Amino acid sequence: MSRAVTATLRVNGEERTVAFPGHHTLLEVLREECALTGTKHGCELGECGACTVLVDGRPVLSCLTLACQHEGREIETVEGLADGNRLGPLQVAFADLGAAQCGYCTPGILMAAEAMLREQPRPSRERIAEQLSGNLCRCTGYLKIVEAVEWAAAVRRGEDAGPPPEILFGHPEPGRPGGDAPGRRPSETASSNT
Amino acid sequence: MNDENRSPADAAADAADTSPSSAGRYIGAPFRRVDGRAKVTGDTRFADDLVFPRMVFVKLVRSTVPHARVGAIDFSAAREVPGYLGHLVGDDLPIPFGILPVSQDEHALALDKVRFVGDPVAAVAATTEDAATEAALAVGVEYEQLATIASLEEALATPEPRIHELERSEGNVHKAVSYRFGDLEAGLAEADLFLDDLFYYEGNTHLAMEQHACVAVPEDDDRVTLYSSTQTPHYVHRALTRVLGLPASRIRVVATSNGGGFGGKSDPFSHEMVAAKMALVLGRPVKVVLTREEVFYCHRGRHPVLMSQRTGFTKDGRITAQHLKTVLDGGAYGSYGVASTYYTGALQTVTYKLPRYAFDGVRTFTNKPPCGPKRGHGTPQPRFAWEVQLDKAAHRLGIDPAELRLRNLEEPDAVTANYLQLGTIGLRRCIEAVVEGSGWRERYGKLPEGRGLGLACGSYLCGAGLPIYWNHMPHSGVQLQLDRSGGVAVFCGETEIGQGSDSVLAALVADVLGIELGDIRLCVADTDLTPVDLGSYSSRVTLMMGNAAIQAAERARELVAQAAGDALEVPVSRLVFADRRVFDAETPADGMTFQEAVILAEARFGTLGTTGSYTPSRNPARYRGSGVGSSPTYSYSAAVLEVEVDPLTGLYRPAHVWIAHDIGRSLNPVLVMGQVEGSVYMGLGEAMMEEQVFRRLPPSRSSALVHKMPSLLEYKSPTFHDMPPVTTYLIEDPDPAGPMGAKEVGQGPLLPIMPALSNAIFDAVGARVDQVPIHPHMVLKALSAKDRRYGPRAFPEVDFGPPLHVPTPAEGGDGRAIDDPRHRRTHGIRSADGTMTTREEALRAQHAAGLTTG
Amino acid sequence: MLRLPPFRLRTPSSLEEAARIVAGEGPAARFVAGGTDLWPNMKRRHQKADTVVSLMAVPGLAELRGDTGGNLEIGGTVTLDRVERDERVQTRFPALARAVASISSPPLRNMGTIGGNLCVDTRCTYYNQTEEWRRSIDYCLKEEGTVCWVAPGSSRCWAHTASDSAPMLAALGARVRLAGAEGEREIPLADLYRDDGIDYLGKRPEEVLSRVVVPAEADAGHCRSAFWKLRRRGSIDFAVLSVAVALWQEHGVVTRARIHLGAVASWPVGAEKAAEALVGRPVGDEEAIREAAKLVRRVATPMDNTDFLAQWRGVMAERYAESALREASGLEVTGLAPNHRLVG
Ligand SMILES: Cc1cc2nc3c(=O)[nH]c(=O)nc-3n(C[C@H](O)[C@H](O)[C@H](O)COP(=O)(O)OP(=O)(O)OC[C@H]3O[C@@H](n4cnc5c(N)ncnc54)[C@H](O)[C@@H]3O)c2cc1C
Ligand code: SF4
Numbered sequence A: 001m002s003r004a005v006t007a008t009l010r011v012n013g014e015e016r017t018v019a020f021p022g023h024h025t026l027l028e029v030l031r032e033e034c035a036l037t038g039t040k041h042g043c044e045l046g047e048c049g050a051c052t053v054l055v056d057g058r059p060v061l062s063c064l065t066l067a068c069q070h071e072g073r074e075i076e077t078v079e080g081l082a083d084g085n086r087l088g089p090l091q092v093a094f095a096d097l098g099a100a101q102c103g104y105c106t107p108g109i110l111m112a113a114e115a116m117l118r119e120q121p122r123p124s125r126e127r128i129a130e131q132l133s134g135n136l137c138r139c140t141g142y143l144k145i146v147e148a149v150e151w152a153a154a155v156r157r158g159e160d161a162g163p164p165p166e167i168l169f170g171h172p173e174p175g176r177p178g179g180d181a182p183g184r185r186p187s188e189t190a191s192s193n194t
Numbered sequence B: 001m002n003d004e005n006r007s008p009a010d011a012a013a014d015a016a017d018t019s020p021s022s023a024g025r026y027i028g029a030p031f032r033r034v035d036g037r038a039k040v041t042g043d044t045r046f047a048d049d050l051v052f053p054r055m056v057f058v059k060l061v062r063s064t065v066p067h068a069r070v071g072a073i074d075f076s077a078a079r080e081v082p083g084y085l086g087h088l089v090g091d092d093l094p095i096p097f098g099i100l101p102v103s104q105d106e107h108a109l110a111l112d113k114v115r116f117v118g119d120p121v122a123a124v125a126a127t128t129e130d131a132a133t134e135a136a137l138a139v140g141v142e143y144e145q146l147a148t149i150a151s152l153e154e155a156l157a158t159p160e161p162r163i164h165e166l167e168r169s170e171g172n173v174h175k176a177v178s179y180r181f182g183d184l185e186a187g188l189a190e191a192d193l194f195l196d197d198l199f200y201y202e203g204n205t206h207l208a209m210e211q212h213a214c215v216a217v218p219e220d221d222d223r224v225t226l227y228s229s230t231q232t233p234h235y236v237h238r239a240l241t242r243v244l245g246l247p248a249s250r251i252r253v254v255a256t257s258n259g260g261g262f263g264g265k266s267d268p269f270s271h272e273m274v275a276a277k278m279a280l281v282l283g284r285p286v287k288v289v290l291t292r293e294e295v296f297y298c299h300r301g302r303h304p305v306l307m308s309q310r311t312g313f314t315k316d317g318r319i320t321a322q323h324l325k326t327v328l329d330g331g332a333y334g335s336y337g338v339a340s341t342y343y344t345g346a347l348q349t350v351t352y353k354l355p356r357y358a359f360d361g362v363r364t365f366t367n368k369p370p371c372g373p374k375r376g377h378g379t380p381q382p383r384f385a386w387e388v389q390l391d392k393a394a395h396r397l398g399i400d401p402a403e404l405r406l407r408n409l410e411e412p413d414a415v416t417a418n419y420l421q422l423g424t425i426g427l428r429r430c431i432e433a434v435v436e437g438s439g440w441r442e443r444y445g446k447l448p449e450g451r452g453l454g455l456a457c458g459s460y461l462c463g464a465g466l467p468i469y470w471n472h473m474p475h476s477g478v479q480l481q482l483d484r485s486g487g488v489a490v491f492c493g494e495t496e497i498g499q500g501s502d503s504v505l506a507a508l509v510a511d512v513l514g515i516e517l518g519d520i521r522l523c524v525a526d527t528d529l530t531p532v533d534l535g536s537y538s539s540r541v542t543l544m545m546g547n548a549a550i551q552a553a554e555r556a557r558e559l560v561a562q563a564a565g566d567a568l569e570v571p572v573s574r575l576v577f578a579d580r581r582v583f584d585a586e587t588p589a590d591g592m593t594f595q596e597a598v599i600l601a602e603a604r605f606g607t608l609g610t611t612g613s614y615t616p617s618r619n620p621a622r623y624r625g626s627g628v629g630s631s632p633t634y635s636y637s638a639a640v641l642e643v644e645v646d647p648l649t650g651l652y653r654p655a656h657v658w659i660a661h662d663i664g665r666s667l668n669p670v671l672v673m674g675q676v677e678g679s680v681y682m683g684l685g686e687a688m689m690e691e692q693v694f695r696r697l698p699p700s701r702s703s704a705l706v707h708k709m710p711s712l713l714e715y716k717s718p719t720f721h722d723m724p725p726v727t728t729y730l731i732e733d734p735d736p737a738g739p740m741g742a743k744e745v746g747q748g749p750l751l752p753i754m755p756a757l758s759n760a761i762f763d764a765v766g767a768r769v770d771q772v773p774i775h776p777h778m779v780l781k782a783l784s785a786k787d788r789r790y791g792p793r794a795f796p797e798v799d800f801g802p803p804l805h806v807p808t809p810a811e812g813g814d815g816r817a818i819d820d821p822r823h824r825r826t827h828g829i830r831s832a833d834g835t836m837t838t839r840e841e842a843l844r845a846q847h848a849a850g851l852t853t854g
Numbered sequence C: 001m002l003r004l005p006p007f008r009l010r011t012p013s014s015l016e017e018a019a020r021i022v023a024g025e026g027p028a029a030r031f032v033a034g035g036t037d038l039w040p041n042m043k044r045r046h047q048k049a050d051t052v053v054s055l056m057a058v059p060g061l062a063e064l065r066g067d068t069g070g071n072l073e074i075g076g077t078v079t080l081d082r083v084e085r086d087e088r089v090q091t092r093f094p095a096l097a098r099a100v101a102s103i104s105s106p107p108l109r110n111m112g113t114i115g116g117n118l119c120v121d122t123r124c125t126y127y128n129q130t131e132e133w134r135r136s137i138d139y140c141l142k143e144e145g146t147v148c149w150v151a152p153g154s155s156r157c158w159a160h161t162a163s164d165s166a167p168m169l170a171a172l173g174a175r176v177r178l179a180g181a182e183g184e185r186e187i188p189l190a191d192l193y194r195d196d197g198i199d200y201l202g203k204r205p206e207e208v209l210s211r212v213v214v215p216a217e218a219d220a221g222h223c224r225s226a227f228w229k230l231r232r233r234g235s236i237d238f239a240v241l242s243v244a245v246a247l248w249q250e251h252g253v254v255t256r257a258r259i260h261l262g263a264v265a266s267w268p269v270g271a272e273k274a275a276e277a278l279v280g281r282p283v284g285d286e287e288a289i290r291e292a293a294k295l296v297r298r299v300a301t302p303m304d305n306t307d308f309l310a311q312w313r314g315v316m317a318e319r320y321a322e323s324a325l326r327e328a329s330g331l332e333v334t335g336l337a338p339n340h341r342l343v344g
């Protein structure tokens, strides 16, 4: 009953022909047949967003869709976000602001954010929260993620706005001189390895 | 004090005139974490991302009954599943294990009994995960059911059947402890106000996004490597050694990057034992990936705790004494439970002056997944009681809650009533920051009905003062290897679970040697290759690994400086390590590259390697059980939370959180903020919605006792929309015990959040919820209750055993109990693996094993 | 990983073919559209199928158009995301847009369809569990067992309706088209449902929900509507209660009203008495609204089979009914409103 199927999938712009049992999900086939283990899983039931990939530019939970239904569609995973060895603005922002702590939710969130920024280059905070609200993160409390998306959106728009110092150093301690920390930008301190 | 015990600060002070100096670029700056790039490209390899040739899959067959003797297990249908390779049962791995030496009560697969729904019974291997799943579902198990125990009250009231046949306790009590630090009655007699409250804190779980996974790879006739998402590879290594019966040198445990831990991956687990064994049996790599439901069964999360707290206050708000009683629902196994029990009492003394203190605690066994350490281990529950009761006291006394706390602040470097040696205390600044930031003085008590502010504080360890098994070896070791490339390889057993420990390690070494992060290569969390670090728990890593790293790096710097100093003809004390150069502080142009200096050093000293290690110094307590709670220093936090409450429905929404954390020194402020914000988030989850709760079906029809909702959908973890804005203040006041002054941040900032919410709801609508999580119906019920309160109404009769009386320092005590027959110093016995036990315990163990007759 | 059991996937290219396959194979066959309900249920193995028939390749089923006489027609496989973002829906049927926007989470709305949402299985925390978990309670009436654990004395299943669009569309008086092997029929959407947690759909298994027709008379020009949904978190969660209201008025007096509730019964139960209590009363008559809200509570039968305390959900049925009616009447709404976001 579980017949093997052969399908040609287009992932991150590359075609590959793979064979797999017909009931396998896109998540399973990406990780197990395509060796693209960047896409994660936390529930396999649509409840966490860790497995989010883009299909024809829109976010899809790869744990809840069959791989065999994706021939002829454009599939994008976290492995496709960088331009060669250069990280994209979302990736830079997530890495520099600590928006990825354990990093397990990160691929799914990056893909959901990527889909949003393509449609809406200047999202409000509310909009960012809504578009990413299908993705759970247990480490960050989401704040650094929202800030990273805002910063990346600005960079993508060509605005050279660094994150404000309180995102990097905390708020200045009230009533204490020098509590106001010098606002060094992460791009000046640590982005040399993009 | 031997050399290993000296803090780097001491060493630096002694050597100030002879040592070279460094000017690093990372510490204190928001540099990108060293694993940041891999985490945004999908390159980080988590355990389930590992693939090996010929790899096969194992599924555990878990108990579907809560308490039973295991009868026949039928694999006949499983064998028919195409791809089936074999199975294991309890008798294949008969040696018990457990994280604490006193609680070796788990078996990889049930030997005789199962104790909760989800307890592993058997394991099947197959060529694919699909086949392993089908085969596991096809295994038939016969059970002879026993009566079940569902709650801590039931456990206390039901001596039979016993979930464990422990010698040292009775019925379903796992551990009971009782202490009197000072003359409690005298303290209470001084009180003008006397509060006696009951609190309940529901259990909850870590819910790391990555499900536990491991791969075991057989390496030779009798060697196996286990790659596992564990926070404690060293303890897993020890457990595997026992359970597999192999020499420790034949087992290698490598901790893969953890996709979150929070304490949930700090025990050795069945699936790890089973994978290793199956790999040795089949001679093939074996992968086990748990489903989300199985992760709920591994649990080891927050204990449900019922608390009774009596505290005395004088009119002007001074605290005179406290008597805290806790009852823990431990679930079906020991895990860290003995330590958890002590932790529900140990840290009540470190924030406010508490001259006399009595603590009684008891942990019970129930037929549910075992509880253990979750972020804050054992302390959020009593902290909730403490901070809510302080709020009540403030109202009764007519003192502002912030002011009440400020009046009672503990002194830096004090020794508490229970003999904890404190370090620096940044709590005053923390309270002042959140009071100022939130507009507390203008707004508290004055907001319109339905809006309120709540304040609470907390404190946490910077590493447990004692290791989990008694030994005299370092808690953390770091080894450096310098080579002619100018690069430095850093070896350390520490485990990256998302908290950023790899980055702290690399940055400390880079800054001491004045080089770049790119020059550092890390080799971590590998029991074959790296010196032991005890693991990522108790907020110990930054402090302990950090101090060890600094020591190793300073020793390396010394060697390189000697060679460079001779070549430059500059005294070593004038040399500066910075910008990948070694140069004369007086004429910076006179110098050489770091690489050139290393080459000179290698030529002079041979292959270059140094080590550093850290062992906490002894705390002043000498009474039995005093090991839990001691720490090189403590972090402090304060929070103000603003809430909106709808009095018609009980619905509420946190509107803003201001939090200040006493970090000592931020090694990397952006990572520190991440920990603070993540703690606030997790605290809010616990305060508002998270709970690990169970269902028992009508006993007349069923004996089932099941997890109510083992899924990410029904176990409620806050989403993007549920997180309020947070204003974070990092309070810097370097602590001499910390590496470059740093304290912990991973756990402490969670502690104030739950009580801050309860206190804020009171300010908003004048009703108290003495329970966590705070469901909206509780707010509604509190509003209509006569005493405007929702919470537990009864505390069971408990025998905590005879108390140990310990006079406090103020009473002239010396840290010993006055009535402990065992306070005479007993010498330890060291076993082959370095474990120390008391002579008495060792003899008892030998006796039990029939090895000796005396 | 939790994986799907094996099955055969069929991808017919016409409604007749789809219906014929399912009619031929009987209970061993099921339809799938977005799969966001079926796949989790099959992974947990409380829904089983040897053959799964995908509707996604049936031409014309994914059309959304404002058709004859101003009715809005939504094809069965139109994704929730498209409904939510559609300008006609947003301007003419804003409460429907809000109801759809409140479903699950953005990626799930991008996958899930309106047809799947209207046919979504009923839910219960004794049922939406894995095979192993359900073994440990010896299953329940809805699947393989003999007892309903929610109400052990009862002979029926009390699993609750889970769809958020169903109560809203019922309140708006929508109709659905069902395509069987022998052609299509159109029925009022409210008649699609039965008050039974197991046999919850009043359609034959092989009938495909091909189209939803939202009548012009229910649009913002003629009717005032509101949708309130209660759930624990701001996203992902199913409703534990939803209240959908639609009011028609003439000269400031309510002439017709419909109120349907989600998640507090096995079907999107209508609160007819409550609706009647409003008719003939001025729009925004606070007394009438309070009366109606009390009557709403009577038809809600929240059970202990989802999140939150069941009794409190009953209290909330009254509160949310009052709030939704106030909103639809143009009155100020106090208290905490749910966060149903419609963000551009
Ligand atoms: C985490 C999570 C949260 C969710 N939250 C919500 C929520 O808040 N509110 C809510 O309403 N739903 C929710 N859902 C359920 C589901 O995602 C939606 O109901 C969705 O609209 C279902 O559509 P689908 O196309 O994916 O359905 P499918 O899974 O494809 O189908 C669902 C059922 O309908 C049948 N079916 C599908 N299409 C047709 C058709 N055209 N004709 C006849 N039968 C058909 C199928 O046979 C199946 O039985 C949630 C799901 C998940 C996993
Ligand atoms: S309501 Fe009863 S029969 Fe229906 S799913 Fe729940 S437990 Fe089963």
Ligand code: FES
Residues within 6 Å of the ligand: A040, A041, A042, A043, A044, A045, A046, A047, A048, A049, A050, A051, A052, A061, A062, A063, A064
């Ligand atoms: S793994 Fe797909 S949503 Fe959780």
Ligand code: FES
Residues within 6 Å of the ligand: A099, A100, A101, A102, A103, A104, A105, A106, A136, A137, A138, A139, A140, B209, B259, B260, B498
């Ligand atoms: S970074 Fe760990 S779950 Fe999001």
